[in-house]
Amino acid sequence: MKILIFEDEPLAQERIKQIIDKFRPNWEIVGTSQSIKDSRLLLQNNQSIDLIISDIHLADGNCFDVFENQNRKIPIIFLTAYDQHALQSFDHYCIDYVLKPLQEKRLIDAFEKFEELCVSQEGKSNENALLNQVIEKLNGKKFKKRFLTKVGNKMLFKEVDEIAYFYAEDKIVYLKEIGSSKKYIVNFSLEELENQLLDPSIFYRINRSVIINLEALIEMKSYHNGRLKLIVQSSDDMDLIVARERVGHFKDWINQ
Incomplete structure (x- = not known):
């Protein structure tokens, strides 16, 4: 399994690597980047990628710019400190949407969803179900007044x-x-x-x-x-x- 990591915070990037090394040691991290420019180069230079783990806000802008005009459907686990981009993320073959601060169990859950979708014969149905779950979560979330x-x-x-x-x-x-x-x-x-x-x-x-x-x-x-x-x-x-x-x-x- 070949992985790319787009994350502009060095500590967060290292945290993701540690979780992968501990719980998915057979996965290969073939590249990391902190900016839109470097992320685009990684995609261009690596044609066989199974999964991308990407922070939505990179050093020079929004990560969605990286995925524009991409013909390849590469599964993506998005990471972010806020949830207002959840629906937009599903325009880019989103597998899961993980809020920061990053919790080990939450990222592992996202890995498991990715693995289920990769082997499932009903991947499209699973993806739609996941989207519905996110919509329900956002609509039902209440903040203190x-x-x-x-x-x-x-x-x-x-x-x-x-x-x-x-x-x-x-x-x-x-x-x-x-x-x-x-x-x-x-x-x-x-x-x-x-x-x-x-x-x-x-x-x-x-x-x-x-x-x-x-x-x-x-x-x-x-x-x-x-x-x-x-x-x-x-x-x-x-x-x-x-x-x-x-x-x-x-x-x-x-x-x-």
Whole structure:
């Protein structure tokens, strides 16, 4: 089984390789790339490819540009930090659509779907069923509209449009209110907020400790080591820095 990996984050690329080496040691990774240009060259130079694992947002743009005008039907497992491209991915022989942060079991499940479709006599039916599952998932997904917080002995709700950002400090997660320096404790981890509770078209995790609200963003500035510094509608002096490995994805997200 010959595999290509299109992934612009070195750590994510290495993670995919480790999972393949551990659970599919007979698969051969014949090439990796981080950009649209290099991905196109890999496709041109490798005519016998069984599977592509591709992040949707590469270093120089959207991976769908790689697959335009491709006559070959190569199965693709798409990886991404947000789910708004799910339906578009099925225009490109999508086998599965895996949301980041990448979980080992979830990627292995995608491998199994690929293997089932490769040997199935009803591949087309399976593909349509998978599409229907994705549509049902997207249509049924609900995001939180408000958060219950505690201030002293008082309990109160904060609507999501009142929140400038969430941040973690000393294992406690806070939300910061738009237009003030007030902060409130929330009883969720950043992982739960990012993966389950917040709308990914509005909220983005810029680094390990902070998730920002796009609606609260005022300004972006270049920061040292290829990072970005963000200014939001909140009266505090906390530095909101986009991690270097997330800058490309963050810019794509802003331009969605």
